[in-house]
Amino acid sequence: MPAVADLPSPPPITPAAPAADRRRRLLLPALAALLLGAVLLSAGAGAMRIPVPAVVGILLQRLGLATGLGFEPQHEAVLWAIRLPRVCLGVLIGAALGLAGASLQGLFRNPLADPGLIGVSAGASLAAVATIVLEATLLAAVRAQLGFYALAAAAFAGACGTTLLVYQLSKEAGRAVVATMLLAGIAVNALAGALTGVLTYAATDEQLRSITFWGLGSLGGASWPTVLGALPLLAGPLLLLPRLGKPLNLLALGEDQAAHLGLPVTRLKRQLIVLATLAVGTSVAVAGSIGFLGLVVPHLMRLAAGPDHRTVLPASALGGALVLTLADTLARTAVAPAELPIGILTALLGAPVFLWILLREKRRRLA
């Protein structure tokens, strides 16, 4: 230990542990490359297989670049009208869910936090089920106005409504108390779940099928209008959340400690909740509730690159997009010509992976 009488001269700067640092720098480019590959693969896969060179050729031609890569006209039609909007929607929603999960885990300082916790998913489900079951009577006027988008609009409104309720319940003297917010979220979730149950009980057989399918999630409704409708709502979270890495790191120190370092904690909490609600609300509105992605993907990224949110946030966006693109490819091809609900796949694959990680970490701690 140095003498204190005169403060020490700067010792040489030792770089961070090189292996971990290299992994952290390589993670984002690696994920981006994997995502590009997955997108090309996914766009080609399906009832009509389009080879990857043809996919590249069609895309580049659309951009005004003649490549000489051969493709058939019906390839172009299928790719442009059916595959591409679906792949785009998958990428957008996957990124939004991954980011929302990572941000909320940072906000709640709890690795188990998940977009469901603040009531977003339950509220969206309740509103969507209400729209399906009550469509013939109460909501007929709304449905006539919004047509196809009635379900999405209702789900989005439900998501925002419940989150707002949870946030208001957790406020003490103008500050949202995070622990209370978790508890309020659990209570509101239970209430919304019960009301959804009541509606489900009252539903007809045909409505039940819609409810079940919606609850399991699917990108099957994707079209260019859906993508363009979701894009403005997702743009905010997708562009702003990755910039909150430094503030979220400070929040890990505790709220008071973060405030001592100059962080406007109350404003940050509000920002995080609004952006996460937008992200999850929009996703649930256009694709139903897709579970597990927002919980597992940030965990994987933290294992690969350490806890620094400046890496974890963008990595969770890319990772979420990658996982959802691959899951959707599988959902479309595994039981073709039928289609698996994507929420089943994310949970079916996600849960064992998550358990495997837990066990591996446990073994490593004991070793």
Add this chain to the structure above:
Amino acid sequence: MFDVQNLSYLAGRRPLLRDVTLRARPGELLAVVGANGAGKSTLLRLLSGDLTPSAGTVQFEGRPLRSIPPAVLARRRAVLTQQHPLALAFPVRELVLMGRYPHFRGQPAPPDHAVVQQALALVGLAPLAGRSYPTLSGGEQQRAQLARVLAQVWEAEAGFLLLDEPLTGLDLNHQHHTLEVARALVRRGFGVVAVLHDLNLAAQYADQLLLLRQGEVVAGGPPAAVLTPAHIRHAFDLDVELLPHPTLGCPLIVPVPRPAAVAPGCWPTPAL
């Protein structure tokens, strides 16, 4: 300079602090002492802005504390709290780098890394810079947090440090070392306000003492004036004797033995 006038704080209806007036100047170490629950931490949390006063004012460098933008304040004063919950397993180096966040946008510059290294060396943790924070012992965690706080105001002119029980969990060597670091900053023109439990350490290192009892000031001023047997008896309900320190000239406080403090009948005799 912290200028505190007639400060009171109520938790619900319970007064935790009543009518405290004090001045903490640059170039001075002010130690806040008193029994458990005397309001020491409450006072520090009012100075750091965690709590809003029920009555009275806190001014920092001539302005009301609340009117100073958080980002400006963060470069002038740093706070070491009593509790250190760290939600994620950051490496020690990254934790200390967070002290530099108020100083850079985007990526840290080489001077920021240099400050982190120096702060870690100063608290004797340079060899553990790459270790994960949760794997450190309690005392090492405390020192890592101290390094973060030092890094935050490293190059500030006449900056301020607020330390809430900075010695808890530290061994004897590091207790003295932490206070030596504080003194070195005071010599550089810093103001330091520290909540301390050990009256002998306070007598040895502080320029000014503030003795609290049940939220009120018992005495304030230089250690020799505050640490009298009468004051200590009033504040701690403990009889002490003052001896002259063999080398330093500050008082040395020795409790008077109380043979019957815990009655023999306190524990029932086990039935055989």
